[in-house]
Amino acid sequence: MHMADALLSPSVGGAMWAVSAGAIAWGSARLGRESDDRIAPLMGVLGGFLFAAQMINFSIPGTGSSGHLTGGLLLAILLGPSAAFLTVASVLVVQALFFADGGLLALGCNIFNLGVIPAFIIYPLLYRRLIGTAPGPRREAAVTLFAALCAMQLGALCVVLETALSGVSELPLAKFLALMLPIHLAIGAVEGAVTLAVVSFLRKARPELLARKAHAEAAPSLKPFLAAALVCALLVAGGISRFASDKPDGLEWSVAGAAGTAAPVAQHGVTAYLHALQGRLAWFAEYRMPAGEGVAAQQAGPGAAGVVGTLITLFIVVAVAALLRRAKRGGAAPEA
Amino acid sequence: MASVHGALLDLKRLDRLAGGDTVLHRLDPRTKVLATLIFILCVVSFGRYELSALVPFLIYPAVLIAIGRLPAGYLASRVLLVFPFVVAVGIFNPFLDREVLFRLGGIGVTGGWISFASIMLRTALTVAAALILTALTGFVPICRALVGLGMPKVFAMQLLFLYRYLFVLADEGGRAARAREMRSFGGRGRGLASYAPLLGHLLLRTWQRAERTHMAMLARGYNGMLPAAESRRPGLSDFLFVLFWGGLLITLRLCNLPRLIGALVTGTLS
Numbered sequence: 001m002h003m004a005d006a007l008l009s010p011s012v013g014g015a016m017w018a019v020s021a022g023a024i025a026w027g028s029a030r031l032g033r034e035s036d037d038r039i040a041p042l043m044g045v046l047g048g049f050l051f052a053a054q055m056i057n058f059s060i061p062g063t064g065s066s067g068h069l070t071g072g073l074l075l076a077i078l079l080g081p082s083a084a085f086l087t088v089a090s091v092l093v094v095q096a097l098f099f100a101d102g103g104l105l106a107l108g109c110n111i112f113n114l115g116v117i118p119a120f121i122i123y124p125l126l127y128r129r130l131i132g133t134a135p136g137p138r139r140e141a142a143v144t145l146f147a148a149l150c151a152m153q154l155g156a157l158c159v160v161l162e163t164a165l166s167g168v169s170e171l172p173l174a175k176f177l178a179l180m181l182p183i184h185l186a187i188g189a190v191e192g193a194v195t196l197a198v199v200s201f202l203r204k205a206r207p208e209l210l211a212r213k214a215h216a217e218a219a220p221s222l223k224p225f226l227a228a229a230l231v232c233a234l235l236v237a238g239g240i241s242r243f244a245s246d247k248p249d250g251l252e253w254s255v256a257g258a259a260g261t262a263a264p265v266a267q268h269g270v271t272a273y274l275h276a277l278q279g280r281l282a283w284f285a286e287y288r289m290p291a292g293e294g295v296a297a298q299q300a301g302p303g304a305a306g307v308v309g310t311l312i313t314l315f316i317v318v319a320v321a322a323l324l325r326r327a328k329r330g331g332a333a334p335e336a
Numbered sequence: 337m338a339s340v341h342g343a344l345l346d347l348k349r350l351d352r353l354a355g356g357d358t359v360l361h362r363l364d365p366r367t368k369v370l371a372t373l374i375f376i377l378c379v380v381s382f383g384r385y386e387l388s389a390l391v392p393f394l395i396y397p398a399v400l401i402a403i404g405r406l407p408a409g410y411l412a413s414r415v416l417l418v419f420p421f422v423v424a425v426g427i428f429n430p431f432l433d434r435e436v437l438f439r440l441g442g443i444g445v446t447g448g449w450i451s452f453a454s455i456m457l458r459t460a461l462t463v464a465a466a467l468i469l470t471a472l473t474g475f476v477p478i479c480r481a482l483v484g485l486g487m488p489k490v491f492a493m494q495l496l497f498l499y500r501y502l503f504v505l506a507d508e509g510g511r512a513a514r515a516r517e518m519r520s521f522g523g524r525g526r527g528l529a530s531y532a533p534l535l536g537h538l539l540l541r542t543w544q545r546a547e548r549t550h551m552a553m554l555a556r557g558y559n560g561m562l563p564a565a566e567s568r569r570p571g572l573s574d575f576l577f578v579l580f581w582g583g584l585l586i587t588l589r590l591c592n593l594p595r596l597i598g599a600l601v602t603g604t605l606s
Contacts, residue, residue, distance in 0.1 A: 002421070004418065004421060004422045004425075004459060004462075004463075005376060005379075005380055005458065005459070005462035005463070006380070006422055006426075006455045006456075006458035006459035006462060007422065007425055007426070007455065008380055009380065009381070010377055010380050010381045013380065024487070024488060024491050025488055027491075028488035028489075028490035028491050029488070031490055032488075032490050038546075038547070038550050040490070040493055040494070040497065041497055041546045041549045041550045041553065042543070042546040042547075042550070043494050043497065043498075044493075044494055044496070044497020044498045044500065044501055044546075045497065045501045045505065045542050045543075045545055045546040045549065046539075046542060046543075046546070047494070047497070047498035047501070047502070048498060048501035048502045048504065048505035048506065048542070049505055049509075049538065049539060049542040051502055051505060051506045051509070052505040052506050052508055052509025052510075052512075052538060052542075053509060053535055053538065054509075056509055056512060056513040056516070056531070056534060056535065056538075069535065086490070086491055086494050087494065087498075089491070090491065090494045090495045090498045091498065093495060094475070094495070094498060094499065094502065096466060097466060097469070097470045097475065097478065098347045098350055098351075098470055098475075099347070099417075101418070103376070103462050103463060103466060104372065104373070104376055104462070104465075104466050104469075105376050105377070105380055105462065163425065167384065168384050168451070168454075168455060168458075169425050169426060169428065169429065169455070170428055170429040170432040170433050170448060170451065171425065171428045171429075171432070172432070175428075176425075193528060194528070194531070194532065194535070197528055197531070197532030197535075197536075198532050198535050198536050198539065200532075201532050201533055201535075201536035202536055202539065202540070205536060205540060206540060206543075209543065307388075307598070308597075308598040308601055308602055309388060309593070309594030309595050309596065309597040309598025309599070309601070310387070310388040310391045310594040310598070312594065312597045312598070312601065313388075313391045313392050313593055313594040313597060314391055314394070316395075317391075317392070317394045317395050317398050318398070320395065320398065320399065320402075321398035321399065321401065321402045322402075324399060324402035324403055325402040
């Protein structure tokens, strides 16, 4: 459920970046206060473990499909929320940079959906509260499954909301929800089953690992979380209102803000000259679309002129790249 | 899982590209991060029906690939790997938005197809920009650049640790998966009953490795922080790089170059 840059608008992406950056700062500060400096290498290696775990699949009985661990909730149970969050976030950074899984702008969304939700929302507010101090096996199973399901559903819900708010995809909210939520119900069930199985394996093999965790971090207080949620809400609300207003997007919006006019049309200088030039060219006017006046029509640009110009631009780009490449070949020996 | 394994080999290859020695490789990592962010913000800030205005932005990956001497075909194949998810979400646009925007020959081009093409082009551009950043800079310098831009040190250390152990553990996971594969006949023994102990053992070994690593680091004088790298002051070429791309990209964002050229050409032809 990694989101991609192409489906995001800058305001939504930026707001989620701010939220996730705040969560990283908060988690880092909380972790920095802990005296146990063994946690740093442990987190790093466990991040590697998440990658390794994703290379091993297991077949889901009766469906013919296979699943693997995502790990947010498992790490939260093993390491506590802050360390788990930072580990998941670091894995997402590596995925964004090397696999281009998600994207750099979407990184904020992905860290929120896959990191903040399981570690800072589901684990402290749901898992810790429901599991109690000395849970029986049945209770542990039920709570783990339920928490994993909730984490996946909430994550999928956020993916849908972020996509819908960005407004790049046409998919209506209800339909997208109807697609995403059932799929992630299944994924969440798999995640819960795996988390439960691995935790109970560890309890049998090395019970002290889980006990250590319970001593290390007392139940987190609700206050900082509520403050963070408030900030999230404000930021996202900012993103929404910007989206809801008829000014298209962040950059244009900020340009308009800086220039003091609603439309970013310069009244002087090169841009003005080009605009005038544009206006004077005779054929340009003839290529207005039949569809007329909608925002869509204006943004798409006049058909033929647009197509011709696009092809020429494409040609220029290819030519520049080819020239540069040839110049380099001639200049120095190519690398292996 | 073969695809993850292949992706991991790819990761090593992408990382090796960062060892190149061109003008672009030598730039300060911060300038490259900054230029990439400007580029991505410009690309995604277009309205959803913008297609022609996005085309000039191809100049950024094209020039960087050419000057940085990166393998274009390989990067393109990496970009293609990302497409399925975006296609899955974007493919609904042509069916939901059937308003005809303009006619080309006899064919009406609907808004949905335009926005679909726009999404595809954005994906190619943003993904290429991220991969190029990694291929020109390398992971460790990017982490340092991010610390320079305000990322908490604890998180930076986490990233560096992760990066160091990623390959070791992924190899280990791959080996475990292969070993199980070879011992299972007709898909037997691949369910949750064997999966959980397998993963659990991997986790335990990981944990022990972390403890050994920690002791080895303590023995070598680790005090909770990795030594800071020498910080280089950005030079003239760094300023020029950001100035050039920042200026060009923002100009391209504000005026639609293909439309201007098209208007000029069709205008003069008349």
